[in-house]
Amino acid sequence: MKILVTGSKGFIGKNLIAELRNRGYKNILECHRDTDYTLLEEYCEKADFVFHLAGVNRPQNEEEFDEGNLGFTSTLINILEKYENDCPVIFTSSTQAMLDNAYGSSKRAAEDLIFTHAKYSNSKALIYRLPNVFGKWCKPNYNSAIATFCYNVARNLPIMVNNPSTNMNLVYIDDVIEELIHGLGDNQNISGSFCEVPTSHTTTLGEIVELIKSFKKSREERSIPNMNDALSKKLYSTYLSYLPEDQFSYDLKMNVDQRGSFTEFIKTVDRGQVSINVSKPGITKGNHWHHTKNEKFLVVSGHGVVRFRKIDSEEVIEYFVSGEKMEVVDVPTGYTHNIENLGETDMVTVMWANELFNPEKPDTYYLEV
Structure with a gap:
């Protein structure tokens, strides 16, 4: 034809x-x-x-x-x-x-x-x-x-x-x-x-x-518009197509210390947030539990172990994780947990939380596993 x-x-x-x-x-x-x-x-x-x-x-x-x-x-x-x-x-x-x-x-x-x-x-x-x-x-x-x-x-x-x-x-x-x-x-x-x-x-x-103004601001706040709204989704795609060619990328705030780094990547209106955690060799992070907040861990580089203990139990549960075998580890409520880098290189973990971090109500309680 x-x-x-x-x-x-x-x-x-x-x-x-x-x-x-x-x-x-x-x-x-x-x-x-x-x-x-x-x-x-x-x-x-x-x-x-x-x-x-x-x-x-x-x-x-x-x-x-x-x-x-x-x-x-x-x-x-x-x-x-x-x-x-x-x-x-x-x-x-x-x-x-x-x-x-x-x-x-x-x-x-x-x-x-x-x-x-x-x-x-x-x-x-x-x-x-x-x-x-x-x-x-x-x-x-x-x-x-x-x-x-x-x-x-x-x-x-x-x-x-x-x-x-x-x-x-x-x-x-x-x-x-x-x-x-x-x-x-x-x-x-x-x-x-x-x-x-x-x-x-x-x-x-x-x-x-x-x-459209909120789309510009969302890049500064590391947020994503409501993709469940059809017009917002289409307008957001349209807005991105008009970005200056030297401004496709934008910086993230990295929280860095001797243990590694923690960087918030994406925040959403109703689907929580995604962060990137980098742990140095031998470092353990976490040792806390949540009432309602839940998380998912995905190690994409390096290898380590995620440990859990129900707060009223002495039994420790271990999940060994590696970037060579992608698997998601759910972090249930009521379990104190930590993640330790067992390798000789940095371990990179993608972490999802079901809600945005609220410093006034963090729902995070310190407790050693």
């Missing part, structure tokens, strides 16, 4: 082509603003399917809306009809097509052209009136407030919010691409005369800004 993609270098086009290739599609005909007209003719003659994603949404003057949206759509349809190519066409329009502005009018006129072509050529036309689309590879300071916010916040640049209470209907780029590929397979989600992305998110502009 030969698939023609107009707007191939745009936000949606780049994401679509990447995923089409992931799924094994090889004959992708890429059309962008620099594509020669004769090559476009060749593509339209050969195409078995058209994704019409090209368009103008932030021109220097309003006349460019008609030229870039209606004009190019007319050119595309005329070439398809010239070669009597009645292949299916998917067109990404905008919810603004319902509004009386220059951009919306140009999109609505382009929709009408595609519907008319489908009627007279007895072909299939699938038109998606997309709301605000966000995700990786969108150009900041152009047509997406979210891309601009992510880019600016990551660089400590100011952002402008005129009305935080403005409602926004959003769709995530991966959900858009999934739906477009469903359309390629004739499994599109139809609502009336148009198609739509079934998964969308409604929030306010102010809430989006606060979330």
Whole structure:
């Protein structure tokens, strides 16, 4: 199958082509603003399917809306009809097509052209009136407030919010691409005369800004946003894609002494925290117990022993651990415990606790094993 993609270098086009290739599609005909007209003719003659994603949404003057949206759509349809190519066409329009502005009018006129072509050529036309689309590879300071916010916040640049209470209907780029590929397979989600992305998110502009700001702060606090919230998860992935290339990494606070080190790695809202413990040879750490706090130990380098004793018993239980055989040791409540490095090199242990450390209520009581 030969698939023609107009707007191939745009936000949606780049994401679509990447995923089409992931799924094994090889004959992708890429059309962008620099594509020669004769090559476009060749593509339209050969195409078995058209994704019409090209368009103008932030021109220097309003006349460019008609030229870039209606004009190019007319050119595309005329070439398809010239070669009597009645292949299916998917067109990404905008919810603004319902509004009386220059951009919306140009999109609505382009929709009408595609519907008319489908009627007279007895072909299939699938038109998606997309709301605000966000995700990786969108150009900041152009047509997406979210891309601009992510880019600016990551660089400590100011952002402008005129009305935080403005409602926004959003769709995530991966959900858009999934739906477009469903359309390629004739499994599109139809609502009336148009198609739509079934998964969308409604929030306010102010809430989006606060979330994005919290993502920057989370790196400083070693925390992770609530991944159980779909919008937060998608926005966080989007934010990370706009990090400056020299700021992918960030430092952690290492608590170092003669025994080794202890470093908090990740803190979560409802899944506790992960830390990295380094023990020098011969060093024993721990010798405490908890009422409710529980932990998991995973030695990833070196070897040692984890010892347990129920606080009202004299029996000591030992678990020998090594980075050569990955196994998780649960630390139950009510057992005093310690971990000793039995090797000649540093022992590195990944430690998970079910709750964040609270210095005012540490739930940690010293008691020798």
